[in-house]
Amino acid sequence: MDEMEIQVNNKNVVTQYLTFAIKEEDYGLEIAVVTEIIRVQTITQVPELPDYIKGIINLRGRIIPVMDVRVRFSIEPQEYDDRTCIIVVDVQGTNIGMIVDTVRGVVDIADEDVTDPSSHRSGYENRYISGIGKTPSGVKLLLNLDKVVSDY
């Protein structure tokens, strides 16, 4: 009992992340912004959209745009299959679906285990990554969702 309390104190604040995979990389998304996870469904194309926004879907009567995270990160696209998921996130009241290869699960990462991305990687991708979380199951790239969604 005591031990656990100490642990919590030591680790300061623990944040829960939803982790998902794109290509070989695992990414993490703060669980607070995630509304729900759905299977890929029929996406209606809308003309004139940037290529990474695939179109719109019907989420229980609400029409929300969906973004292919692969295309957003300039990773070559792949066919959607039954492992493909849409993570519906809420960015300042706007719902957006994020198409990812597959959803892994939820992990707790203490703030002290999150390091600055700049020391690990360089290049364009950095602006979408707010930090790198170390977990027993490997390294998770933590997304800066605001940037992913709003930069264009």
Place this chain on the structure above:
Amino acid sequence: MSNDPMLEMFIFENMQLTERLEEVLIEGDQLGILNEEHINEIFRIMHTIKGSAAMMEYDNIATVGHNVEDMFYFIRENEGVNPDWKVIVDLCLESADFFKQEVAKIQANQQADGDDTVLIEKIKKYMDILTGKTPPEASADDGGDEGDTSADVGDEFSGRGLDLLPGEQCFLVHVFFETGCKMENIRAYQITNTLLDLSSHIETVPAELLEDCSDEIIANGVKMFICTKEPFDIINSIVSDVLFVERFEIKVMDSGAAAVPTPVEQPEEAVVAEAPVEIPVEAPVEPQEPPKTKGKKKKAKEEPETPAEPAKPVAPTVTAAPVTPSAPAKEVAPASAAPAQAPAAPAAAQAAAVPAEVKQSFISVNVDKLDKLMDLAGELVISVAMVINNPDLAGLNLEQFEKAAAMLSKNTGDLQDIIQSVRMIPISSTFHKMHRIVRDVSRKLNKDVEFTILGEETEVDKNLIDNLSDPLMHIVRNAMDHGIEPDSDERERNGKPRVGSIILEARNSGSDVIITCTDDGRGINRDKVLAKAIAQGMLTKPESEYTDKEIYNFVMAPGFSTNDTVTELSGRGVGMDVAKRNIEKIGGSIAVDSTPGHGTVNTIRIPLTLAILAGIEIKVGSNIYIVPTLNIRESFKPQADQIVVDPDGNEMILFRGECYPIVRLHSLFSVHSDVTTFQDGIMIMIEDEGMMTGLFADMLIGEQQVVLKPIPQFITERIGQIRGISGCTILGNGNISLIIDVKSLTQ
């Protein structure tokens, strides 16, 4: 607007009540008399408005409400009175306008700072006439009187100009109550009430004893100016008999018959009586009993020689006081053991109890919730379809399941219908607003018009109704102003009844509602309109090719007015085009037709609901799009000889001898389609405001009623309005389909 739910409720309630008030008034106005029911209802409405406004601290609304309520209280309690209903209706309508104007301010988050004094003065003045305090004819020209109220010297009383009856004299009674006796104003009111029965004229300072003026009375005492036949002793004994009077003064004043104000300090005899505290308790003041009040009223009326009351804030309506008890007395009544409470309380209780039963069977629901409910119901229908047509069930023989499934789909379908119908409200409230317009305009123009409403129970989507009243107003006003002949004789000569007629009618026609406004006036002067159209350069084809109908519809073009003189009501040439635009905004259309000498018909056609659109599903590649049925002129398989390509490579279609541009949807929307040669696909001719374009698609699928939804903001924020797309909708199978924007493709 503030998020304050109380405020929202207040605004909503106030608007509803004001609307209802207008309806009742107009109804009464048409009958020429406000019957008992009307009076009671107006009284209730005013009471509620006053109460809620006072609670929300909108004092000006509350005061106006209060004064009108007083007036109706008086009318209700005094069956003998025979007021001029037209004046009363005018006053009330003016009050209703005042409420509307103030509520609009509140809604816009502004201060409700409208000036209520003019209106209140008017109401009070009429009250004086009603109570017999002022003879009717005096009120008409009281404007002149107002100026010299400033000449009022020495005291707050306008004792001057009083033609005393033979044997009358004036007294100034100045009463101070014991400190801490509470409710000084009610006590003072009791005195005036007693004195009222003995006097022909009475004024007090403070003027409105039933308002909360106790502090003033504590500080300065209450002064009463009375004209009476009774001798000094009687007055003295009445005042000294009142409980809790600490001391009082009675001054005998000059009659004031001269036009010169009477200086107060001119007593023939000043008596300062120290009222003994041990005054006998028996019946200090007689509570005002209705019969007595009535008797006194009659008496007051029998004395029309009482001069006009100059309109000034301090002077009015003590004679009117007995009619005011309901409201103010109610506020103090609970804490009060005063005799005045007795007659007032039941009236107040009655007034408070009645509003509860008005329109009890209605609840107000936020439209957002209804929208969500409608979405959910739509989804339920889709889920049911998904279960019933589930591939897992294929090939199974499920007789019982089929039966249950059929039942389920029927019930869910019914549910969806009901929910859609919830948003629909009868058009009657909008129609009844027109009564007001007709009334006002007919007064102003001095035209007699019989206004008929048909089909007011026709239901239309709530959002549409809100957008309909402005255009209707313009149309009705136009019919009154331009349509109906100003001269009844002219009508008679033309074999028409002297009284003009305007008929407003609503009826359902498929998925549309048709509203017509028919007048039996002069009709539109075709030649005049045509000449004007030519003068303004509005013609787009040879004059001879215009049909009568097309010419009449010029009147709805922007800036068009055949009225040479601009009047207050119409003639500026704005109006009809605005009306037209507003109706088009809600997906409707308007047309004018006219028979010279026999009248004009305006026909408005609006969809049943704003959200639902009749469209044709078309297929392009793997996508389905919706084209609004309203805009489709024709669709056909194009033949090779109908296609024209100009040197720039622009494709055009020859349709009925004219060339129109072609829009290939698959290339416009960058959709892969196997159908790229015209002969394999279909050409859909779409039209908007006379501009036509050929849309090329793979094939037609069928007709569909769809619920219009906007493209998510996330997308429109980034790329703006998408060319050729006006919105989207969810199809029966749950997929989304885009709706083609005809306007952007035809221009």
